[in-house]
Amino acid sequence: MTARYCSLAQQSAPAFAPGLAAERLGALMSGRRMWVNGTVLHYYFFDGEDDGSVIPVPGSGGTRRVSWVGGQEQRDVVRACFREWRDLGIGVSFAEVPDRSEAELRIGFQQGDGSWSAVGRDALPAGLNERTMNFGWDLTAPGERATALHEIGHALGMQHEHQSPFAGIHWDDEAVYADLAGPPNFWSRDRTFFNILRKLDPAEVNGSVWDPQSVMEYPLSAGLVLEPEQFRGGVHPPGALSALDKEFALGWYPPLDVSLAPPLAPFRSAPLSLGPGEQADFVVEPRETRAYTFGVFGESDSVVVVFEERDGEPRYLSGRDDGGTPHNATIRARLVKGRRYFVRVRLYSGWGSGETAVMCW
Template identity: 75%
Template sequence: MTGRHCSLTRQPDPVLAPGLAAERRSALIGGRPMWVNGTVLHYHFFDRDSDGSVIAVPGTGETRRVGWVGAERQRNVVRECFAEWAGLGIGLSFAEVDDRSEAELRIGFQVGDGSWSAVGRDALRLGHNERTMNFGWDLTVPGERAMALHEIGHALGMLHEHQSPFAGIHWDDEAVYAELAGPPNHWDRETTRFNILRKLDRDEVNGSLWDPQSIMEFPFTSGLILEPEQFRAGLNPPGTLSPLDKEFVLRWYPPVGTRLPEELVPFRSAPLRLRPGEQADFRIEPRQTREYTVGVFGDADAVAVLFEERDGVPRYVTGEDDGGSPDNATLRARLVKGRRYVVRVRLYSVRGSGETAVMCW
């Protein structure tokens, strides 16, 4: 990657109940942004003349309206990068859609607004006419393709590698502020602090080791890093998916088998028998059309998501995350006879000694 950096916007910190055990808190913080495995992430490129917004012109105090629509050659770079992530054999897949209301990921190419992405499931908080990802410069320029891989990494739930508490980086803070205040980034001090100097919580990071070769690592010029000594002359990641990047996404999103999930029969509970971080999938084939409830039971934190299979592809219906609350995830939806549905339950942590189960009724 070049000196153009990704500027994430600050999201509200998760509200966790006071007094949570350290293990439970760690599982909740680390797992919150991650999608349930088997999800098809639909992406849409903004394509209307009306798609755009007003941005500040650096150094002038003026503003101007800039569109979000990108050239086809830019879109092709992003398509290729989605394909590269999918080519690892992960349990997520990607599909481009024309209808933005069907897309979890909505992509703009607004010049002057930098490059950024919502992190994982934070994309679901944004409205259908809002971007979840933006590219602020030409991705076809040599070295810029890495930015598309990087932003898709954020969309999968990954964070900036240089902010890992395991990195042991000692910055020359004022040099960093001065570097990022100039072109091409034009960041204020808070943006630089949030995206560069701030250390992440140990529970947020992609792994227990710092990976300076990661696609989620920024390049830095000489004089910004004081320690480790070998990076005083600069840090230059290759701009490709590293072995640890691949290991991380395959751990969270292992390949999905072709075997049909176990059927969840109404009024009959199915034990989950999951360890923290594991997932169980069940199919529902309604015998009648009506409103159904799907609920998780037991002293556990979990996220449950219901999909409807359309032409063999799972489409999101509804979901609930009970993480950190005393309640259990409960989904309600109208299910249609003759169609097939899949409920996916991922466990954050178990907070009691009893068994956990799922039931529909």
């Protein structure tokens, strides 16, 4: 029997300036969806009677509202899966909040709408009344806990494993289309192509080898894969975080000790000796309340985020991404004397010969 599959919404490819060097473009593709390490991802469960989708009623000309609210047991499965990812010791953490305006991740449980998630920072442009993640079937059913682990993997920036160009999969395309067109998925050919047959750019994938044990891998029925030969009988991931899943998450989000972050003093340049994907972290404790400007200097592509510490937790204050542009990121933010702030700079790549640095003034 065909499994129910995560169904990511199709999105247009990112528009980078023409003429970028291949190495620079690859670094941008690799890191563009990844969070700055040290981010606390706040998640919110829709819980109001007005939270839902308005859908047409066939044959009536009218509409009805379908709820996004999930039961306590469903929410508890998702909470447990957030804890499982957190307990790896990654530098990104998770916190449930009761106010959707404080949440980067907003979670619904609309039955029949499939299970899906925005990938990494793709969640940020979504409106406050929009979902960034949905669970479309019962997560307490046998084997379905893996669905929650899978969607949180997407929220961390991970992609579908079977779409890796390193997998060497030769599909029976028409068998795949036919299989997904029937129950329980009822997918169009476009949706099937986008989520299964389409190969990802090598820079976008979770690693340099295919991991058929990954929680980001679909379980596949017999007869869909022609090559490698050993998978003609199907692909059967265990539905748990694999060793390579953990390695990838810890590679992008290594444990972070904020006590080691050096101070960033006004009008003093701090050099950034970073490789692609690496990050520098600084503490700012302003001596006066005023508007400050933070800027990166040098020929590099980077993401800069300023966090304000509130109740012992870094809360997003402002951020800029200069990836693929000819200018450097600058942020202007009002800092308050007596409070503590963190400045985090994550490098896509350095594409010039000079040094890069960060400064506040």
